[in-house]
Amino acid sequence: MTKTKAEILTIGDEILYGQLLDTNSQWMSAELDSIGIKTIRKTTVSDSREDILTAFREAELRADIILITGGLGPTNDDLTKPCLSEYFDSPIVMNEQALKELTEFFSSKGRELNEVNRLQAALPECSDMISNPLGTACGIWIHRNGKVFVSMPGVPHEMKRMMTDTVIPRLQQTYQTDVIYHKIIKTIGIGESWLAELIKEWEDNLPKHIKLAYLPSMGEVKLRLTAIGDDLDALKSEVQSQIDKLLSCAEKYIYGYDNDRIEGAVGSMLVKYGKTIALAESCTGGYVSHLITSVAGSSEYYRGSIIPYHNDVKIHNLGVKEDTLKAHGAVSEETVYEMANRVREQFNADIGVATSGVAGPSGGTPEKPVGTVWIAYADREQTITRKLQLWKDRRINIEATAIALLNLIRITLPKSIEIKE
Amino acid sequence: MTKTKAEILTIGDEILYGQLLDTNSQWMSAELDSIGIKTIRKTTVSDSREDILTAFREAELRADIILITGGLGPTNDDLTKPCLSEYFDSPIVMNEQALKELTEFFSSKGRELNEVNRLQAALPECSDMISNPLGTACGIWIHRNGKVFVSMPGVPHEMKRMMTDTVIPRLQQTYQTDVIYHKIIKTIGIGESWLAELIKEWEDNLPKHIKLAYLPSMGEVKLRLTAIGDDLDALKSEVQSQIDKLLSCAEKYIYGYDNDRIEGAVGSMLVKYGKTIALAESCTGGYVSHLITSVAGSSEYYRGSIIPYHNDVKIHNLGVKEDTLKAHGAVSEETVYEMANRVREQFNADIGVATSGVAGPSGGTPEKPVGTVWIAYADREQTITRKLQLWKDRRINIEATAIALLNLIRITLPKSIEIKE
Known part of the structure; x- marks a missing residue:
């Protein structure tokens, strides 16, 4: 099976000039990885029409999926929408579904739409809108010649909600992907090198198709097992039997799994x-x-x-x-x-x-x-x-x-x- | 004055797959910005020879300075050095200065050099070595046809020390640079589109060499003014006079500047x-x-x-x-x-x-x-x-x-x- 490739494109001078740390692209690539899509490149370009259009062209040559964040706000320095319109030669028109959701969003806050906000519901004609329940800029999904462009706001919680609710499920429908199964084991109260010594024998005996990574953070070390194959149930049970073995030597440091905190x-x-x-x-x-x-x-x-x-x-x-x-x-x-x-x-x-x-x-x-x-x-x-x-x-x-x-x-x-x- | 342009290239699968957050490139671009060098692009590619060589070629076409981090360790998956050697058609040879410093580094820790470590002192013949007082991988500086390639380790404190001690001063000697001055104005209690409406006239009357960006986050909107010229004091006073005008229409929403919270x-x-x-x-x-x-x-x-x-x-x-x-x-x-x-x-x-x-x-x-x-x-x-x-x-x-x-x-x-x- 050919591996589906993605490229993550971040647009924004504030990231290029070092005023803002880009945490979005890490989160996005981890999500893509979890559904078997390989991120082959991450690129950040400035809020400039030429740079954005060049980045679109280059990314489309390399990748199947182009995920874009940033430059989607209502102000003049937000260029992603006009650039998508130009790139796909598709005029910006009012999207009725987007306008409806935006109007509801405002009325739920007891506010009226102003003209600047209204324009946020206008999208390139060739695009599907992606709902943004947490903000005023809806996302854009464009599928052409087997390639998908997705544009989302740069505000992390808005982007994450869109990815989880819409983009990830829709990418899974669109592409056949390898089966990858990740399981994260959360440990606490032991440093990375001591943990590595404690579980060395277990680690050395892991089968080839199950890989281990140590992900340390404040006071904790996460162990990530990644199994690759073609049968999800088989992978799950293999990983579980490895975890059972791990518990016999490190149980007292393990407090949970995956998103447990x-x-x-x-x-x-x-x-x-x-x-x-x-x-x-x-x-x-x-x-x-x-x-x-x-x-x-x-x-x-x-x-x-x-x-x-x-x-x-x-x-x-x-x-x-x-x-x-x-x-x-x-x-x-x-x-x-x-x-x-x-x-x-x-x-x-x-x-x-x-x-x-x-x-x-x-x-x-x-x-x-x-x-x-x-x-x-x-x-x-x-x-x-x-x-x-x-x-x-x-x-x-x-x-x-x-x-x-x-x-x-x-x-x-x-x-x-x-x-x- | 033509603006000197930099591109930051990060090499490493762990960043592409979302296992590690890249904090280096933010820090590096802020340092470049502070000496008037404009980062025009940030790129992350995998630990793959082809991807690295392609990224070198593309970056050299766009930028004057290419700063590279990652892939400089002693193991087989570290490809930056062989790729630089291939790209510049320059064989890897033992660098006597690097070997001397590496030997001293080890003896200061009471350890002997092994063969794997010794090879870290071998560099492409065309390069100058950059001292790394905090680690075993020295940096690489290659200047050819007016373009500079700098390769540094991905370990943040090692990279930062090299940048501060060597790379930034040497870039300032090599390039005449523009003066850039940023000021961030922190607003609260008003949404991005309302703020844009409120300050529209002020925004429309900004001089050409002072640019405005809106940076929204939870409950707040930052306004970033970027002024470009050749006299820092003049830029500062121009920006201040713009802020004074802004205060007259939006003072009640402004709680601070720059890193204020x-x-x-x-x-x-x-x-x-x-x-x-x-x-x-x-x-x-x-x-x-x-x-x-x-x-x-x-x-x-x-x-x-x-x-x-x-x-x-x-x-x-x-x-x-x-x-x-x-x-x-x-x-x-x-x-x-x-x-x-x-x-x-x-x-x-x-x-x-x-x-x-x-x-x-x-x-x-x-x-x-x-x-x-x-x-x-x-x-x-x-x-x-x-x-x-x-x-x-x-x-x-x-x-x-x-x-x-x-x-x-x-x-x-x-x-x-x-x-x-």
Whole structure:
């Protein structure tokens, strides 16, 4: 089977001049990869008619599918639509379906269409419109001589929604593709090189048509298995049997698969054990609560949080003893111990967790340099504390503390249930 | 002066297949931009000899400078060096300077060179070596017929060090470059098309050498002015006088410039007026607190937050009246009014703000569909509430509410101070 080839074309001066990081093309190529379409090139060109038309011509010679983002807004510097019109020699005309959806979009917001917006529903005559439920610029699908051009807005959440709802399913209908099956195994609490050592024998014995990639990110390492063949069910069961073998040597680091996230894994665990949780976040400033509440349905187990940034709030609103703060400071085992227990009691939760640390860039001392963080887990039976020694960067310290706290809950909760039983 | 043009070429399957986000090319193009070299295209190709050679040929036709990253490692899938050798018809020979530096690099780590490493010091004969103080792959500089090819490793910190120490200074010596000056104006609380209408006359009257671009993101629109000329100070003052004109028609939507963020702008405002703030976040689940505390130094004005997700916590810990919740529900003007006032009092802050809404995907009713959100601002003198009708997507609703709340603080705080005075 000939492999279907795609090229991703990004249009925009802001990307060429380095003012904006292009995250779209990574996401898009990963989606294409998951349905067996190979991205053979990524190109970024400026908001210039000539450059865009040249890029169209070159891409069409190389690829079957040309995915374009950017340059689709309502203003004068948005050239993608006129360029598509010129390239396909197809005049821009009002698309009734696009106008209907745009009108509905505006009326759902209680607003009227203005003339600039109305023009966003005009498309090259040869194109099909792609619905954009999250914005005002609809997408464009043009199929000619076996090649497909797709134009989408550059706003990431709008583009992603269009890809997922419309473009990916329609590409799968249009092209016969190899069967590729990916499975991602999510690990936490172990570094890439230690994990590689731990699972070396398993990795060396993987069959040739199943490939392994290590994808490290903050506090986590994803293992991606990619199996290629012609029978999806067979691939799935082969991959599953490899995962079973992996579990026998690395189970304690694995919290989930594919799109699972650690905050979702912790949430499922709380649902399973019928426990509720409350948080007292100091140095993480609400970030862990944000992760927990980003999970739909979290109201089932999440009671709430207090973020006692100022010591007054720690004392008067949370109930940490003034003596504890005076004797040990806010960043200490004793303080974080009390914070976790007080929030558990006050918010009437089964589990209380807490963070306190020096996130930086300032506030460090010789004994407690920037990156010193204490975290705690408390339930009715026990309180567990951990000290972390992190980095110099505020953002990284906040994120790494959040991952460590969620992992502490993941590890401690099942043990705690066992002890009780 | 003819503008010097650069093309950035990234080599690597891991970027094409979406396994790795390319952050290098953004950084490189921003560096080039800062010395007046225009990036006209960015291209990513696979680890394939043919694709690399084709990309070399195409880039040389378009650009004066071709910056290449990736494919410079010691393993068989690293093809950049053999491709440069083939393209310039120049054999790979041992470079004595490179070998000397590589030997020193290894001995500084207490290690001996092995044969694989030794070969990293062999370069196409026509090239100058570029020192890599942070790694084992030195860079390559080839100057032929007025065009420069530069090849660097893909490891970001190694590439950045080479660019800063060697490539940028050498490009400045080689090319006379134009002066480019960018200024970004950050607006909030107005959509792209309304903003375009509002500033149409100003936009139409911009001089030819100052260009405008609209860069929309969640709840915000950035305006980027790019001025091209030969005198940086003159460009700066021309851009400033355009901004002064813009302020006269759109001041109320402008919160900052360049790398300013709305949470930072609100923070600066609180510092300026000497006010403290506390938050009661329900539907945003800690996200606004996270944004506020992501600003270094926020402990100066941020007292803390409560996230009363469960109604019990709203009543018992925050002090919202049970009757209010019963009569109007958690998502109501009355509840969010009390939340903002209670958190202000309880946390002893000058300002209290609050959010309550149906983030989704479930929990909607015919009267309060998913996306219904109330926000409030309270100080000693007044309480302001706003209703938002947002989208169906949980993540987007959380982010859009956060932006709206920060903007409400930005708008209300200075007025509130005026009223008082």
